[in-house]
Amino acid sequence: MNQRLLHTPQGVRDIYGSECQKKNVVKSKIHQVLHHYGYHDIETPTFEFFDIFNREKGTVLSNQMYKFFDRNNNTLVLRPDMTPSIARSVAKYYEEETLPLRLSYVGNTYLNKANYQGKLTEVTQVGAELVNDNSSSADAEIIAMIVDSFLAVGLTEFRIDIGQVEFYKGLVEEAGLSQEDEEELRGFIENKNSFGIEKFLNKLHLTGDVKEVLCNFADLYGDVEILSKARKMTSNERSLKALERLEKVSKMLALYGYEKYVSIDLGMLTQFNYYTGIIFKGYTYGTGDAIAKGGRYDELLSQFGKEAPSIGFVITVDELLMALSRQSIEIPTEEGMLLLFDRIEEEKAIAKAGQLRKEGNAIALMKRYEERSLSDYLVHCKANGIGTIIYLKEDGKEEIIKVDQNEQ
Numbered sequence: 001m002n003q004r005l006l007h008t009p010q011g012v013r014d015i016y017g018s019e020c021q022k023k024n025v026v027k028s029k030i031h032q033v034l035h036h037y038g039y040h041d042i043e044t045p046t047f048e049f050f051d052i053f054n055r056e057k058g059t060v061l062s063n064q065m066y067k068f069f070d071r072n073n074n075t076l077v078l079r080p081d082m083t084p085s086i087a088r089s090v091a092k093y094y095e096e097e098t099l100p101l102r103l104s105y106v107g108n109t110y111l112n113k114a115n116y117q118g119k120l121t122e123v124t125q126v127g128a129e130l131v132n133d134n135s136s137s138a139d140a141e142i143i144a145m146i147v148d149s150f151l152a153v154g155l156t157e158f159r160i161d162i163g164q165v166e167f168y169k170g171l172v173e174e175a176g177l178s179q180e181d182e183e184e185l186r187g188f189i190e191n192k193n194s195f196g197i198e199k200f201l202n203k204l205h206l207t208g209d210v211k212e213v214l215c216n217f218a219d220l221y222g223d224v225e226i227l228s229k230a231r232k233m234t235s236n237e238r239s240l241k242a243l244e245r246l247e248k249v250s251k252m253l254a255l256y257g258y259e260k261y262v263s264i265d266l267g268m269l270t271q272f273n274y275y276t277g278i279i280f281k282g283y284t285y286g287t288g289d290a291i292a293k294g295g296r297y298d299e300l301l302s303q304f305g306k307e308a309p310s311i312g313f314v315i316t317v318d319e320l321l322m323a324l325s326r327q328s329i330e331i332p333t334e335e336g337m338l339l340l341f342d343r344i345e346e347e348k349a350i351a352k353a354g355q356l357r358k359e360g361n362a363i364a365l366m367k368r369y370e371e372r373s374l375s376d377y378l379v380h381c382k383a384n385g386i387g388t389i390i391y392l393k394e395d396g397k398e399e400i401i402k403v404d405q406n407e408q
Helices: 017-036 084-092 136-152 165-175 179-190 194-203 208-215 228-230 237-256 317-328 343-358 374-383
Strands: 048-051 067-069 075-078 103-110 120-130 158-164 261-265 278-284 292-296 308-316 337-341 365-367 388-392 400-404
Touching: 017 136, 017 228, 017 237, 048 194, 048 208, 067 165, 067 343, 067 388, 084 103, 084 120, 084 308, 103 179, 120 136, 136 158, 136 237, 136 278, 136 308, 165 179, 165 208, 165 237, 179 194, 194 208, 194 388, 228 237, 237 261, 237 278, 308 317, 317 388, 337 374, 343 388, 365 388
Parallel strands: 158 261, 337 365, 337 388
Antiparallel strands: 048 075, 067 075, 103 120, 120 308, 158 278, 278 292, 292 308, 388 400
């Protein structure tokens, strides 16, 4: 029984030691990037009322949420998605604000997945939301921050794929698909099932340009030139405006000098129905999922009583750490020091440790016991990422010992 209690539930895990240190460093580096762009922190509760995330607001399915009840029998959920929480908070505290709001956050989200496949159900996310700005400049700023965040943690090989929800919605509108038909088509598109798409459209007796572009939807991927190709494949105004918007964003990203990191993916869709315009995902090798996701959600805040165009992104720190590890990218952490002292030197050790801490050093204070050899303390330091031992001996002498973290 006691051994069973040492284990965590499926889908969650403990993070400790050097891994925890590295995770904190990565979060800090990304947070610093957001700070340099003028974003201010906001914290929302880990759990909220179920209605904040219900399907009408375009978030995850009910059976993918961790649900429980408070003493008044209200249905509560562990947040499965940060964006609706931020939207609710902005509608409450910034109801009258009309100038752009730049908000950033760090927090955990929880998804009750049916099939874990080694994926965590609790993940840490760092993200940002830009509210009250519907410009292509805002779109580009958000994507540029993702690029800068990746570069800040040491990634050099990555790609940001950019899509446009309105391009797809324009085609669906032109085809006259019902909601039920659209959902079935979306499933084929998300699975990149070209055969299924064609067979489904044949069943609907769809013809003409709209059928051709939907059949080739998954192939509309590449550099900015793909926009010209797509423009020739459709004539509906809604889709053409979406392409025009993507072209503007691409030009803005070129001003940042980040066009080399960006690809256009007009076949991209997302499970969150609250997205209304540009959407994007960030990829690198060493992980099977996108490490950054986001998009424009101009109508979500209106469901909380505030009309405000908005765009945001989130970086999943756990996926990013996995990628950094598999790419052998070092995450520098502060090694710290151990001030080891013989019993007679305790007063001197306390004073010295205090002075070193005032100077900005990370220093742990530890008394050496006679039954312990110096090698015991070296093993301890290696296990805990401590790089230096300052040893105050009983004869009044001081010895500096460097700990080789790579030594087996």
